[in-house]
Amino acid sequence: MAVDRLSLDIPDRSITVLVGPSGCGKTTTLRMINRMVEPSEGTILLDGQDIQQQPVNTLRRSMGYVIQNAGLFQHRTIVDNIATVPRMLGWGKDKARARARELMERVGLDGALAKRYPYQLSGGQQQRVGVARALAADPPVLLMDEPFSAVDPVVRKGLQDELLRIQAELGKTIVFVTHDIDEAVKLGTMVAVMRTGGHLAQFAPPAELLSDPADAFVEDFLGADRGIRRLSFFPATGLELLTGPIVAVDATAEQVAARDTAGAPYLLVTDQEGRPLGWSEPGELTAGNIRQAELLPYGRPFVAGTDSLRSALDCAVLSPTGWAVAVDAEGRTAGVVSQQTIGEAIRGAHAERRASDRAAERPQAGKDSRVAR
Amino acid sequence: MNGFFDIPSDLQHSWLGLVGLHLREALLPVLAGLVVSLPLAQLCVRFRWLYPPVLWVTTVLYAIPSLAFFVLLIDYTGQTELTVMIPLTVYSLVVLVPAIVDGVRSVPQETLAAATAMGFGPVRRYLQVQLPIAVPAIIAGLRVATVSSISLVSVGTLIGNQGALGNLLNDANIYNRPELAVNAVLSMAALAILADGLLVGLRLLLTPWMPRRTRTKPKAGRPDPAVLALEDAAR
CATH class of the missing domain: 3.10.580.10 (CBS-domain)
Known part of the structure; x- marks a missing residue:
């Protein structure tokens, strides 16, 4: 069984990262949201409505999908790749292409690449096209399946920063799958750590994940230096700087x-x-x-x-x-x-964080998708 | 060579007439073969278990000598072009079916997953994604089928001079005019090379999206991909 009795409330307009070792069912979970995998039991609610109730292709066109290696159409130009979903939704050719060019700029691609074919682009550029294509019809939901795993670390860092920038501008509901815990901690507003069989090990904001791992599995998955990594959530503004020496x-x-x-x-x-x-x-x-x-x-x-x-x-x-x-x-x-x-x-x-945690319960995440099995 | 293009009157065609006839008898079967292969190959892609038996049947059919085919068909279609073209159609399947199946299967998994995730139905996905990406493989198959078909037409001479340019071989024999045999061989070779060249041109026209191997150095106006990659990394 790939995913068993998973229950997850994915908050609106934020990045939820599904992270876990290979075979933990994170990709299956993601693909259930756009019905590329149909659950044998249970329901998935999007804004309170069962996704099974709408036509599958209408559902899919309302969700952007970004995949490892981009999965571009090698026989279409960059601009036509990006314009795919708008064209299917019945937009005119010129309007769809204008929109595609606008998106190229948004994801940091040179407009001169518009008439190129995918083979003429580097891996990082192709991945940017993949993100632009997913955003083309302005879908409220973005599904990303290990989108940055196949590019080198330097390009990956650039793509991650770019995603955070785009997200700050657009505020999509993003579900992001990765096996890289560092990527999860960097990108996630909420991080769901999954273990084999699609069981949820912990669902928490990254800082909480690092400070209070739910069990030995999560702690092990986070690695040995989680204490150091957690420090990236504390600003250095409060440090008393000496100017004497x-x-x-x-x-x-x-x-x-x-x-x-x-x-x-x-x-x-x-x-x-x-x-x-x-x-x-x-x-x-x-x-x-x-x-x-x-x-x-x-x-x-x-x-x-x-x-x-x-x-x-x-x-x-x-x-x-x-x-x-x-x-x-x-x-x-x-x-x-x-x-x-x-x-x-x-x-x-640390002391301050503990005090504020006690003072205020973490605000509960809003409605949205609920994955169950 | 005296009377190189002086075609004996029993063939009832000029040299150009024979060339036209030859092309018709060779190319129509390839076209028919393509029309049969496309759905057949799609079935083989859709139902994987079907592919080995289909491959086996086309190979066995290919092994039947054309003469045996003619003997079988002549009762139904007589001494006509059709009797020549039916075996050629059948022969073309042995090349075209695997070419199309391999071509369609070569479409990367993530491209298919991306298409599905964007809301492509199976028909739209086949027509707009799989088939266009399979074009190079399909044309590679068409090239082999076309060239072999052009050469095979000549056996039609055995059933009442239905071999177009191939009939010249028989006439060279009975009229003792060897230049007619040379004419037949050279004309068929020229047709085959020409048809092959046209198919290569067609592929270049249909697949501007393929890396061109001949262009090793990037042109001045076009930025080097390595430079682009570096720019990307620097972002």
Whole structure:
């Protein structure tokens, strides 16, 4: 039995990710929603209506479908591929093509590709066409079956970011199937972890999944570093940044001596614009003659306003001094922070999250699809 | 060569007349074979168990010598072109059925799944997705069937001069004019090459979506796919 007694409330206008090992029935579940697989028992409700009650092709045309390797029609041009469903819905050729071109722009495809054939596109571009094709008739529901599994990691990250951007603009109800837990945590508003036989192991927002896995199976599936990964849900905005141990490369001896090094055993040297150059012990600095080659590397800085505690911690771990460098959006140094301070911030964030969890029950997801068997 | 195109009067045709006759006798069976093969192949795709027996039957039919066919048919269709064309139609099936079945089966699973998910019914899916993608395979089959049909027509000479250009072979023998045999062979070879070339042209016309192997270097106006891939990665 592929999927057994699964009951799921998929919230409107958000991304619900079905994740699990191969053969857990996640694709079967997805295909039951557009009736490519018919359940032997049970009902699937869409906006309160049984999907069995409407003609199957009408149902399918009201749902976009994106598949691994895109599944484009190799004998049609890109623009005609995207215009497929609008044409079937009876749109005129010009209107359908105009819509297709608009969508190419939306998914980040160059309009010059419109008259090309699929073989002339890279895997990542084909996948973008697949997304555009699914969006063509503006369906309220988007079904995505491991859409980004077959492209390389760099392209995949780009496609994931693009999907989040498109979703922020369009607000579709997306059901997304993947076997990649990182992808699930990154994309999902809600994540359903499934185990073999189509049993639901846990259905929760990603942060909750990482902090409170329901059982050993989910915990194992999440991997060893779920504590670290969970930090990506905590912003680094609350970190107390020190500006004392920062000195410009052209500072005078008095300026160097006047630096407040009480909190930090090292000084961060920056260039005239404030971009970080490297660390040095205060005693080793000779004003007016700072040799950049002798500075200790600072690792990778994090952006103070937008990055998460995970990035901040990563920067601190990467830095040989154990101190992370925070920069602003332009790359100018905003301050420095120690591993110890980040650790305190993490503990504080955890305590705060626990308190807010107790205070407010998680808002219940709205109506929509219900898959049962 | 004196009298190369001087066709003996017993054939009742000029050289061009024979060429026309030859093309009709060779190509109509291929066309008929295609008309029979398309639904037959679709049945074989739809019901997988049907394919091996169909393949077996077409192969056995192909093994029947044309002379035996003529003996069987001559009671019903007489010494006519039809008696020549029926065996040729049957022979074409052995090439066309597998070509179409393989072509239709070569359509990738995800393309079919995508078509189904977009609300294509079985008929629309066959006509708008499977058949167009099978075109290269079908034309490859048609090329073999056409060329072999053009050469096979000549055996019709055995049943009352129904072999078009092939009749020249018999006349070369009885009138002791070897140039007529050379004419027959060269004309048939030329027709076969011409017909094959036209089919290749037809395929190029019908499948602009296929990678062209001859164009190894991208033209100046057309961005290199590798560059496009990099741009994509950089997004």
